[in-house]
Amino acid sequence: MIFPPKDASPAQVADQFVQRTIIGMMLLSISYGGKAAMSIVPTGVVKVIAPVSVLLSVAIVLVVAPGFIRYFALRKAGGGNCPEADSYITQMYREAAVWAFSFTFILLMALGFGTELGLHTWPTAFVLNGTIALSLAALAFSFYRLTRDTDEEDDDFDQEQGA
Amino acid sequence: MSGTLDNRIRVYRAEHRMSQGDLADAIGVSRKTISTIEVGRFVPSTIIALKIARHFGVAVEEIFNLTEE
Numbered sequence: 001m002i003f004p005p006k007d008a009s010p011a012q013v014a015d016q017f018v019q020r021t022i023i024g025m026m027l028l029s030i031s032y033g034g035k036a037a038m039s040i041v042p043t044g045v046v047k048v049i050a051p052v053s054v055l056l057s058v059a060i061v062l063v064v065a066p067g068f069i070r071y072f073a074l075r076k077a078g079g080g081n082c083p084e085a086d087s088y089i090t091q092m093y094r095e096a097a098v099w100a101f102s103f104t105f106i107l108l109m110a111l112g113f114g115t116e117l118g119l120h121t122w123p124t125a126f127v128l129n130g131t132i133a134l135s136l137a138a139l140a141f142s143f144y145r146l147t148r149d150t151d152e153e154d155d156d157f158d159q160e161q162g163a
Numbered sequence: 164m165s166g167t168l169d170n171r172i173r174v175y176r177a178e179h180r181m182s183q184g185d186l187a188d189a190i191g192v193s194r195k196t197i198s199t200i201e202v203g204r205f206v207p208s209t210i211i212a213l214k215i216a217r218h219f220g221v222a223v224e225e226i227f228n229l230t231e232e
Binding site: 009010011012014015085086087088089091150 | 187191193194198199204205208
């Protein structure tokens with residue numbers, strides 16, 4: 001439910017905000033992946049990646065901004081009696097963040113170990129942008145994995161009775 | 164100590180002829196939160212559990228039950 005209806009409840013708007021943020025992080029991950037690639041590929045390829053990176057930045061704003069504006073407008077209006085921190089989507093976001101942190105920590109340890117042993121001589125920009133890209137991707141993927149099988153069916157007993 | 168949290172939300176919803184969306188709106192959470200609690204995928208916070216119980220006018224133990232594995 002990335003696009004809830006206009007009359008969506010405050011809780012649905014809060015869920016939508018988290019879901020849009022995750023999509024934004026996935027796009028940001030691709031953008032950072034492009035930046036990482038730019039430090040190791042030939043100049044000709046950089047000229048292709050650069051405009052794609054700009055388009056991704058615009059897409060991130062277009063995806064995240066509406067949810068952000070709607071969510072904070074709702075909060076400002078005092079229209080949220082929902083315990084947002086207790087919602088399923090927020091809890092899954094936290095779990096995904098823990099997974100992403102663990103993954104990033106292990107990745108950084110491996111990179112540090114590799115550097116000490118002289119296994120790679122990658123440019124600093126490549127390592128930093130690549131790590132950010134993988135970290136964001138880990139967060140987005142973990143969130144997707146945790147929430148992919150959630151039931152979307154509703155049990156409307158009145159409708160069942162009327163049928 | 165480990166166990167499974169069973170619940171009777173679906174039963175109470177049926178008795179009150181409420182959809183998941185109706186219950187979600189009544190206690191101020193999203194429908195996905197209710198549906199995932201109902202199927203046992205998500206363990207609700209104490210606040211949500213108490214709100215559900217209060218909405219149906221019963222003790223929280225009437226709706227949620229810890230089953231030993």
